Amino acid sequence: xxxxxxxxxxxxxxxxxxxxxxxxxxxxxxxxxxxxxxxxxxxxxxxxxxxxxxxxxxxxxxxxxxxxxxxxxxxxxxxxxxxxxxxxxxxxxxxxxxxxxxxxxxxxxxxxxxxxxxxxxxxxxxxxxxxxxxxxxxxxxxxxxxxxxxxxxxxxxxxx
Numbered sequence: 698x699x700x701x702x703x704x705x706x707x708x709x710x711x712x713x714x715x716x717x718x719x720x721x722x723x724x725x726x727x728x729x730x731x732x733x734x735x736x737x738x739x740x741x742x743x744x745x746x747x748x749x750x751x752x753x754x755x756x757x758x759x760x761x762x763x764x765x766x767x768x769x770x771x772x773x774x775x776x777x778x779x780x781x782x783x784x785x786x787x788x789x790x791x792x793x794x795x796x797x798x799x800x801x802x803x804x805x806x807x808x809x810x811x812x813x814x815x816x817x818x819x820x821x822x823x824x825x826x827x828x829x830x831x832x833x834x835x836x837x838x839x840x841x842x843x844x845x846x847x848x849x850x851x852x853x854x855x856x857x
Contacts, residue, residue: 750792
């Protein structure tokens with residue numbers, strides 16, 4: 698069967714490629730002297746820099762991540778002295794503020810962000826479509842219909 702050609706390998710290839718890119722980005726950050734820094738921190742720093750003190754909900758909406766992941770990231774950043782959580786105008790609201798340490802990292806992070814963006818564009822030039830377009834289209838397609846539902850629709854006896 699033609700479908701057997703996929704052999705499930707594409708999921709492994711996708712994950713391996715993503716993991717390699719993430720590891721390489723972490724290695725670049727380490728090369729820049731940021732050994733206790735995680736690549737996922739940069740998006741939070743960029744949002745709070747651009748928008749000012751922000752709720753985790755605001756940050757996760759802007760970064761396209763789950764509230765749980767955003768909360769864990771902010772917690773990790775606070776433990777490393779990169780952000781502080783302060784009470785907002787509503788006592789139930791907690792706002793993420795950048796610390797001086799995070800602000801001092803901005804020039805290095807901005808240079809890394811620019812270099813990473815250039816590398817993504819370069820890599821996209823070697824693909825059938827730009828990498829950012831593929832990622833956005835994939836996220837949009839899965840938001841319209843989950844991978845679970847797509848698989849289930851092709852199972853024997855499915856009425857989906």
